[in-house]
Amino acid sequence: MEQFIGDTALANGYTFEANPKKTGKKVAIIGGGCAGLAAAYQLLLKGHDATIFDEREHLGGMMRYGIPGYRTPRDVLDGEINRIINMGVEVKMKTKVGVDVKVEDLENDYDAILWAIGAQSGRPLPIAGADAPNCLTGVDFLAAFNEGRLKLVSEKVVVVGGGDTSIDVASVARRLGHITNVNEKDRPENIVLGHTAHDVAASAVRQGAEVVLTTRAPVEKMNAAQHEVEDALREGVSIQGCLSPTEVIKDADGRAIALRLQKLEDDGKTPIAGSEFDIKADLIVSAIGQTGDVRGIESLANKRGLMDADQHFQLKDKPGHFVCGDIVRPHLLTTAIGQASIAVESIDHYMKHEDLRRRPKVDKHHFDLISKLREAGLSPSDYKPGEQWGTNESDFAIHNYEDRSRQEIIPSDKLFLVHFPFTPRFKRKEKPVSSEEVLGNFSERMVVYDNESAVEEAKRCMSCGMCFECDNCVIYCPQDAIFRVKKDKRTMGRYVDTDYNKCVGCHICADVCPTGYIDMAMGD
Ligand SMILES: Cc1cc2nc3c(=O)[nH]c(=O)nc-3n(C[C@H](O)[C@H](O)[C@H](O)COP(=O)(O)OP(=O)(O)OC[C@H]3O[C@@H](n4cnc5c(N)ncnc54)[C@H](O)[C@@H]3O)c2cc1C
Ligand code: SF4
Numbered sequence: 001m002e003q004f005i006g007d008t009a010l011a012n013g014y015t016f017e018a019n020p021k022k023t024g025k026k027v028a029i030i031g032g033g034c035a036g037l038a039a040a041y042q043l044l045l046k047g048h049d050a051t052i053f054d055e056r057e058h059l060g061g062m063m064r065y066g067i068p069g070y071r072t073p074r075d076v077l078d079g080e081i082n083r084i085i086n087m088g089v090e091v092k093m094k095t096k097v098g099v100d101v102k103v104e105d106l107e108n109d110y111d112a113i114l115w116a117i118g119a120q121s122g123r124p125l126p127i128a129g130a131d132a133p134n135c136l137t138g139v140d141f142l143a144a145f146n147e148g149r150l151k152l153v154s155e156k157v158v159v160v161g162g163g164d165t166s167i168d169v170a171s172v173a174r175r176l177g178h179i180t181n182v183n184e185k186d187r188p189e190n191i192v193l194g195h196t197a198h199d200v201a202a203s204a205v206r207q208g209a210e211v212v213l214t215t216r217a218p219v220e221k222m223n224a225a226q227h228e229v230e231d232a233l234r235e236g237v238s239i240q241g242c243l244s245p246t247e248v249i250k251d252a253d254g255r256a257i258a259l260r261l262q263k264l265e266d267d268g269k270t271p272i273a274g275s276e277f278d279i280k281a282d283l284i285v286s287a288i289g290q291t292g293d294v295r296g297i298e299s300l301a302n303k304r305g306l307m308d309a310d311q312h313f314q315l316k317d318k319p320g321h322f323v324c325g326d327i328v329r330p331h332l333l334t335t336a337i338g339q340a341s342i343a344v345e346s347i348d349h350y351m352k353h354e355d356l357r358r359r360p361k362v363d364k365h366h367f368d369l370i371s372k373l374r375e376a377g378l379s380p381s382d383y384k385p386g387e388q389w390g391t392n393e394s395d396f397a398i399h400n401y402e403d404r405s406r407q408e409i410i411p412s413d414k415l416f417l418v419h420f421p422f423t424p425r426f427k428r429k430e431k432p433v434s435s436e437e438v439l440g441n442f443s444e445r446m447v448v449y450d451n452e453s454a455v456e457e458a459k460r461c462m463s464c465g466m467c468f469e470c471d472n473c474v475i476y477c478p479q480d481a482i483f484r485v486k487k488d489k490r491t492m493g494r495y496v497d498t499d500y501n502k503c504v505g506c507h508i509c510a511d512v513c514p515t516g517y518i519d520m521a522m523g524d
């Protein structure tokens with residue numbers, strides 16, 4: 001659905017509008033990956049100004065320099081980034097904060113600083129021989145490929161990992177292939193490390209590379225998404241589980257020629273004595289984890305090269321500094337985007353000199369009826385202090401509404417499931433790539449829904465916790481106490497109203513509400 005919505009928005013040129021009411025406050029965002037971009041968007045919605053500093057040439061972070069284009073297509077990425085920047089975000093590229101710009105200067109020039117610098121440093125293999133020139137990290141390998149510098153790999157590639165990055169390295173290696181009689185300057189490690197540039201003409205005729213991916217976990221328990229694992233296997237990557245690398249074997253010139261591995265029990269932890277064996281390799285890529293590149297800002301980082309955040313995503317002991325995304329803990333795009341939104345709420349309170357309220361237990365974006373009422377011009381009237389009973393006839397309070405999403409997720413037993421017959425998910429079509437077709441194949445694999453399938457899929461939404469205007473409560477209330485709100489007062493989440501003079505508290509409305517929207521206490 002998200003792919004469909006995003007593509008539709010881009011095709012129709014939908015834009016985001018910044019809040020025209022400017023606060024005069026400005027925030028420096030360090031890092032223009034998904035966390036920094038999401039934060040800029042949220043800040044502009046609140047009327048603040050934002051400047052993104054990024055050391056790279058282009059915005060996008062790992063969405064551009066890590067994940068290959070057949071998974072995050074660059075035209076879509078550019079379209080989404082432009083939509084945010086066009087709200088009025090200032091951008092300073094090729095600027096590494098801590099090296100090109102001092103943190104103290106930012107502290108003087110901005111009202112707050114948000115660190116969204118991601119985890120740019122790949123971890124090398126912690127074993128003997130890993131200093132060989134043809135032992136690379138997955139982050140460096142993918143950056144060289146995504147920058148268009150790396151155009152081929154070696155004949156025998158061994159990738160160590162098990163997460164998304166290792167799958168991307170292996171899949172890219174299968175797509176690039178290798179050439180025989182490779183020149184010294186065309187060796188992938190020289191390209192990745194920026195020593196030379198690939199000569200396209202010389203690398204024109206290529207063959208598939210043998211790619212082995214080793215992981216400590218059993219293959220079925222690898223960290224990478226199941227779908228990505230299946231694609232890699234189909235594309236000819238050999239994935240071998242329950243293995244731990246112990247040594248890189250080098251030749252007389254110091255180049256790696258094999259990776260020595262020890263077999264592990266099915267728990268992916270316990271070594272099996274005497275089980276060591278070698279896999280031949282011309283290129284070894286380590287994709288076993290990442291940490292932050294904190295050169296010039298070491299004092300802000302913890303021992304692991306990451307940054308410590310509190311529950312408000314403030315940097316520990318650094319007032320005015322906030323942090324979000326992979327630099328807190330390398331995880332997922334959605335995690336980084338969600339954290340950015342919480343960090344911006346904290347920055348907003350900080351700049352307004354307000355207390356940072358306790359974060360709710362379920363700390364997710366949720367429907368906010370008061371904002372919706374404001375947006376629809378239906379804000380409650382001002383409250384005049386004094387004792388007043390009941391709320392259904394007064395418009396100073398939000399009647400009939402309790403914001404439960406701050407405490408709980410609506411469990412399925414609160415839904416009236418009889419209204420939701422099982423409808424299988426409408427799966428997107430894919431363009432699976434076979435092992436024979438993979439060489440040189442960089443096209444997107446997931447085919448977006450057409451209009452009809454998107455509507456069908458959207459209909460499966462159970463709208464849990466939200467009124468979807470089914471009229472059940474109106475029909476089943478024995479007292480006719482529930483009635484539809486007049487059309488000019490209606491908006492999303494404000495569809496039915498209760499006359500408390502008629503209600504006898506029988507609970508029928510709550511029982512028949514399919515979505516769990518009506519929550520009634522038992523009166524004890
Ligand atoms: C190969 C790979 C595959 C992945 N696959 C998936 C996937 O399938 N699904 C998923 O959800 N997640 C995936 N992830 C994880 C996801 O990419 C990250 O969680 C996400 O990109 C984190 O966003 P971020 O904004 O925190 O950091 P980043 O995207 O890393 O962006 C940080 C930005 O900060 C800039 N920067 C760093 N230091 C400085 C500095 N000192 N000054 C100025 N700029 C600086 C960098 O140039 C970069 O642009 C993958 C990651 C990798 C590496
Ligand atoms: S509790 Fe019973 S009487 Fe009251 S509104 Fe619900 S269905 Fe009607």
Ligand code: SF4
Pocket residue numbers: 466467468469470471472473474495496512513514515516517518
């Ligand atoms: S409150 Fe529940 S039962 Fe009433 S209209 Fe909304 S979804 Fe239907």
